[in-house]
Amino acid sequence: MFLALREIKFEKIRYSLIITLILFISYLVFVLNGLATGLSDLNKSAITQWHASTILLDKDAEGRLSQSFLERSDQQKINGQGTPLSQYSALVKNNQTGKTNAQILAIEAKGFIYKNLKISSGMNFKKDNTAVVSEQLKENGFKIGDKINIANNDIQLQIVGFTPKASFNVAPVIYTSFKSMAKINQAPVNGIVFNKTLKGNPQFKHSKLYTITSFISKLPGYQAQQLTFKFMIGFLYIIVFIVISIFLYILTIQKLPNFGVMKAQGISTRYLILNTLTQTFIVAVIGVSLAMMLTVITAYVLPSEVPIAINIKQVLTTSFGILIMSLLGALLPIRQIIKVDPFEMIGG
Amino acid sequence: MSRLEFENVSKKYGKGMSEFLALDHINFSAESDQLILVVGPSGSGKTTFLTIAGGLQSPTTGTVKINSEIIGNLSKNQQSTLRLNTVGFILQSYNLVPYLTVDEQFLLVDKVKRQHISQEKFLSILKKLGIENLGKKYPNELSGGQKQRVAIARALYADPEYILADEPTASLDTHRSKEVMSLLHELAHQNNKTIIVVTHDLRLQDQADKVYQIIDGKMSEVLNIDKSAKKNLDFYSK
Ligand SMILES: Nc1ncnc2c1ncn2[C@@H]1O[C@H](COP(=O)(O)OP(=O)(O)O)[C@@H](O)[C@H]1O
């Protein structure tokens, strides 16, 4: 600690440079992570809120709810387990707002999705032609009591309540009853969602059971998008490692005579290594902390259209990852310190 | 009682064609209460001798014993501890850590070593060396002579039994050189230190208890220090 701090204080410019580098790389990682989570939420937050385990879909639908129509014979094999789902994607508007994309989902009042639905304001839907909608629609100017016009359809749904941000396939969700849905598009059963293990071991002819995780991964574009982010973030971790490695390596090489002198004084290699690690740790912590602040400010300043979701847990795990990479980056220079022969440095 | 012994110590650098015998069968011993001067021209093997004495490198053949322990038998860690607690080096160059102020150079000794010389005694050393007011300065703000004196003080601060000094007066004027030598002399006799100074500067011999000379890696004691010795040594003084 002693040497680490003194040296940072003495070599302000050098260490500010490393801190700035770590700051920007960490910032980039945080923002990319935030975007990945934000976009992922746009795809699946509604699904996550169901707390479901599996979903039954048409065999030929490749896991797509909108392409899936369950055969009556298969539906009957389930004996009323789970809760059926009907989906209709539509452009919606009220009298004041412009058109916006939405996913209308019909659910049964006796099913677990309806029962577990969180209502942040207003109440759950009961009567015909009423709906609970995602809070995102508030930002489009929808209020409780508003009538929702559905493009190419005469039916209007009245908003009776809001549910916390629920999004499916990048569009806000509108929950309504099968009866109302029937008036919009006949309400076919597109899928049946389960939150318990399916009993009776039914053998389906035309349908297939998906875990919710694989259902999410088959959402259009979802996997490609997430993989791209993971790739970029993974690369940034490697860059942190390399940058720290190179920087510390060069610094260490320049400092070899100092290490030689200290070794000649009888200061143990362990003490010197510990100081280098502490120094790396201090520098990385400062860089990462500054990046956190910058990220919070960014999330605050960015317009709400940018789907960035910053959550503390993720930022902390990411920071931890960057710290580990930095310390790994310090290993190569440490080898140099171990190898320093005090005689070679001071002899002559 | 401290005792440093060289038994038939030789040091070869390089291999094959470029092999070079820097120390040639040296027998030597030093004890506490002694200020020993080793004089020799440049390239005669003084630094080699001193670094082997302190365990910074090992002899090619022969043994070096410190307080009857053979240095070569100690592990790297034990050698490091030996340098920390028992031997203080004053080196020819690169003595100070560039990013520590003068005060912090001493503080570093505190950090790694528990006990050290008394503050009172230390202050008087600083005063004798004329560096009591340099505490807040970094090495790059000091003159060569000031750096050298801080390095001497740092070695003394750790209160080692042995002090091994390589040309400690190289960047000092005659007056300062004399003072440094009398300080070392005083330490040797009042604090029972074993002090070995290697130098090419013949003027330092007044304060020494014993004088050795090294020529081409061969060492011999100079018995009559004063005038006649000076005459004997004249051939390599410039
Ligand atoms: N690491 C080394 N490798 C090869 N030769 C060396 C090395 N160190 C010193 N020498 C040679 O050994 C001789 C003695 O060197 P040194 O002990 O530094 O002399 P001094 O300190 O008296 O000037 C010189 O000829 C020098 O060139």
Ligand SMILES: [Mg+2]
């Ligand atoms: Mg030398």
